[in-house]
Amino acid sequence: MMMKHQLLTFLTFCTLGITATAQNKSFTVAAMNVDGMPKSIKVAGIYTVNLNPDAKEAAGATAIGQKLATKGYDYIAVSEDFNYNDQIMEQIGGTYAAGTHRGKINASLAAIANYLAKKPLFDTDGLNLFWRKDAVGVNAEYWTAWSDHHGYDNDGADGLIKKGFRYYLADLGNGQLVDLYILHMDAEVSDGDLAARESQLRQLADDILRINPSRRPKIVMGDTNCRYTRDHLKALFIDVINADPRYTIKDGWVEKCKNNTYPAYGSNALMVDALGYVEGEIVDKLFYINPKYGMQLTLNRFFVDTDFNGADGEPLADHYPVVGKFVAKGTLYDPATYWSGSYDNDAYRAYAQAYDALLPLTRATLKSPLKEELAALLTEHVDAASDITARIAAFRQHLKENMAENYTEDEQTSKLANPSFEQGQRLASGHVEGWTVNPEAMEAFTSGVVDNDEGAAVRDFTLRDGNYIFNTWGGRPAAGFYCRQEVTLTAGWYRLEGTIATDSGFNASLRFGDARLSSGPRYDRHAGCRLELITYHPGGKVIIGAESADWFEADDFRLYRYKAIPTAIESIEADDPSTLRSAQRDAPYLENAQPSTIYDLSGRRLSYPRPGLNIIRNANGTTQKVLIK
Template sequence: MKYQIVNLAISAGGALAATSGEFNVLSMNVAGLPEILNSNEVPGDKTTNSEEIGAKFAEYDYDIINVQEDFNYHAYIYSTDTHPYRTATSGGVPFGSGLNTLANFNWVDFARVKWATCSDASENDCLTPKGYTFMRAIIDDGVYVDVYNLHADAGTEDGDEVARAANLKQVADAIDANSVGNAVLVYGDTNSRYTRPDDGITVFATQNGMTDTWVELIHGGVVPTVESICDNPSLVNTCETVDKVFYRGSPLLSLTATYWNYESTKFLQSNGSILSDHNPITVNFTWAAGSSLRQSGYWGGPHGTWFTDVTALASKTSPKASVLSFRGGSRLDSVGLTLTDGTTFTHGGTGGDAATLTLNSGEYWTSAELCQGQKSGETRNFYIKATTSAGRTLEAGTSTSDCATFAAPSGWGIVGYLGQDGDEMDQLAFVYAPQ
């Protein structure tokens, strides 16, 4: 496992929490279409090749592996892989998307999303529900990275170009809706090249502020204008493939790409033949927790609309809470707070009874207990109890037997929220700042 804890800090609850570290990722189209539909021009038996791919995943132990075209030979890959966290297959052709993730980290909020637009102009892209997946990977306690895996429309006919650009724009819009204020990784088979402007591959840079790791590390930040097709296996990194890895950091977490490589020579059959018609890509990242903002873990369920106070808090100097305000009855209806500069954050609905606490000078919010339960088949937050540095408390909702306490690091306090809401509080986490 490549992840290493570099620095540690002691939280208010006495637990050690990592403040920096490293991890790596791999993107690989595993050529898992049924042989009768597509041989992918790969020698050998696909069952045997898939078992070998899984064995190499285990051998090299990449931290987050996104695979595409993981259709009818999925079980053979998983039979030889040893990663502790793996998504369940959505099925072979024509039922599944072919997208899966194998990781050394757990995650929350996993979702599969089908493309809104597809084209059969030159390929059978509408045969399967291709699209993208989303997960919020837990790199460490309170350290999250939103990970998107995608497989865009193939081909170069006009219909393909329109569909592919729409696919990439759909992911970019999802990032704007669900990953505001978060660190993000987007990688997979984009079927795009920078020398084909109609592909729309620049959307992640222009709309989401993301960086292409290949452009950054191999081409010095300069987007190539001359097409360079890769051999397979590729022995050079300067050629361009349609498989790409994009990233960005956030006020909560800085990310730095430090290494980029085609892993082609690591994924060969015993006779030297390729295992896939795509060159696999690896990227190494270092990360560091924010110096002015951090977050807690999440509690509750992945329902409702995403919200975050991170972007507003990032523009402030030394934010401090002055008033805490909750609403609750049978469940937790809403949470809010007012900062000393008058800024107010409120999330959730208007039901339940109101409870407020005005903080004294020098007093700050140090920890929160949350309790969750089931309502209409969905997990929601039922209860909150806030405790301040002076030992005072404020609570709302109804306690359950499924609770967790989130404590700010020593010398830090809770100054905001992030999570998902509707008429009530579905999923909730807290934003910390130095006090």
């Protein structure tokens, strides 16, 4: 009865996921530099480094916390949250949860070697995120240091700490997820500082577009130390994001205060003292990025909250918070991508949205003895069983029609390092040959390669291969668990296979670039689930791996690249699809065409060509009609 109850709960969730319409969610974000550095530090009793002579220290942090407690912001991104985090949390801790506080800047250091070698003295980034516990949540956290900075104990003292950016997976409820980036960039205005910020803008854009892409909306906020008039912020970040066909980025201040007109690089600085906080530019920024399809963010209001003053009327910190009021509207959750592209047809969009929930009924348990029991539960207990059944049947038919049975394929597993975890055995040491595992999981939890016979839990991991598997254990780190590697592949359609298991009620996913395929909520702890993710790769570097919010086990990754040989190709004029030019000829492999969008004759977008006639619109603007027999 326990299993039956769990299955019923899961299937009821599936029903809601399919039939419910997307809800609007209003939420507010704020970004503030809380000025948490000490006034100075002393190294070995010899060197004094003045960091923040005007700091209000603990009293200022307490007052900032009291102000924040009254504002009702849903997410608060802070920078320079170093020495007085305790004072802030004392004021807001009853309402807000917090990310990882990475430590303080000690006012006195005995060691001098690192200082003389100009190495970071403090393993902290000063960043953190607070969120209202009763309204929103966070599902993941990781941080990344900037690759370049300028100055050590001068020019902003950027080298004393590990400045960088953080990523959080913000959960608005109802399955609405947003990628949230917070940051603190290089300070000051020397040529070296400007060059460092240019490097940091490139690094941030690369993380958003290539390292950690997704189909979710994104918010990027924090102390950029950038002005459009002196930094190449638009060229290196705004224009780069907008050039990617998957995304559109906006600056909240530019949109709401400057009529969508960006200040010109090299023009006079727009100083707040002269122009005020509407026309004037500050270095604290709030960007938001919408994907081309799916859930969308609308910015209803942007403002600088100048209420953060002390009893003497002076600002509590050297920055006021920037605030954005958003509405999220769209799909209830980010669907796993079994196919690329989007569907304008409502039914196909529903299938895509429901994919994660329906996966155990379509792929993972297709041959499971529980299939009949699941079907019986659907019929017996779910009010919308007929609708569910019809959607499942249509979804299965879609998969069947789009499976690559008529395509040849080349195995590319040799491109993966240590795909079955048989090389470089390090039993639970954290080092996994060829793979990157998130540092937090390595430090705080048991993660690594383990023997197939190491304990009943591992032995229960079905479908494993060889003598060793990848295993994580011991809890749920804030950033979740992942193992991944970066490989370089030629353009084409790929199929990634892998075996994954995780805890009951949790998902584990395969990842290929921005495509993720979830196991669906597991109801059989440790049982292996063989997943196959099919997606198109435009060529170049791509991240491949597995991930989960909870512990997971993984094994036997395999990679294949499809080839399809069309028997005839007819060119179509791009500006007049009705005009055909006969061009029967020997056709090259379809993989060389690098299609950007593929349609059937009814205009429905496809994941990749299937037998019959296909309309292919190439990235260079040409259009082709392809017949595959």
